[in-house]
Amino acid sequence: MNTSILTRLQGLLGAAPFMAFTKLGAAERRTGDGTATAATYLPFEPHLKNHIGTQHAGALFTVAYTSARAAAEEALGGAPLAAARFESSIQFRKPGKGAVWVSSQAHAVSPGEVRVDSTLHSEGNEPIAQLTITFTTTPTA
Numbered sequence: 001m002n003t004s005i006l007t008r009l010q011g012l013l014g015a016a017p018f019m020a021f022t023k024l025g026a027a028e029r030r031t032g033d034g035t036a037t038a039a040t041y042l043p044f045e046p047h048l049k050n051h052i053g054t055q056h057a058g059a060l061f062t063v064a065y066t067s068a069r070a071a072a073e074e075a076l077g078g079a080p081l082a083a084a085r086f087e088s089s090i091q092f093r094k095p096g097k098g099a100v101w102v103s104s105q106a107h108a109v110s111p112g113e114v115r116v117d118s119t120l121h122s123e124g125n126e127p128i129a130q131l132t133i134t135f136t137t138t139p140t141a
Helices: 003-015 017-022 057-075
Strands: 025-030 036-042 081-092 100-110 113-122 127-139
Touching: 003 017, 003 025, 003 057, 017 057, 036 057, 057 081, 057 100, 057 113, 057 127
Parallel strands: none
Antiparallel strands: 025 036, 036 100, 081 127, 100 113, 113 127
């Protein structure tokens, strides 16, 4: 497992007060084939539910975006990045009926641009949503 991405996730989560509200976390997660990966997770908390008692779409996007940003920074060399803009789409396939964890894979498209594909999983490792996001970035010092 890439421990630097886990450290990066933990840093992102500690940098914004909103993250304390959402109670997002980062931890090592084993995939179905036993591979260790750094994952962002969203607990199943009353204040994060929607009107039908499942995970709120905004909370699901927040956890996926956080995971994607850490993967993008890692793909572009590890320096903190400020997104000048991003374009995203998310496909919700099933309701989040419990805690959710996210895995992300980043691919550099061109200098300063990276595409990230993130899969949101149920606790049972079932895919429930897919986020695709392209960051156009500006390095920060």
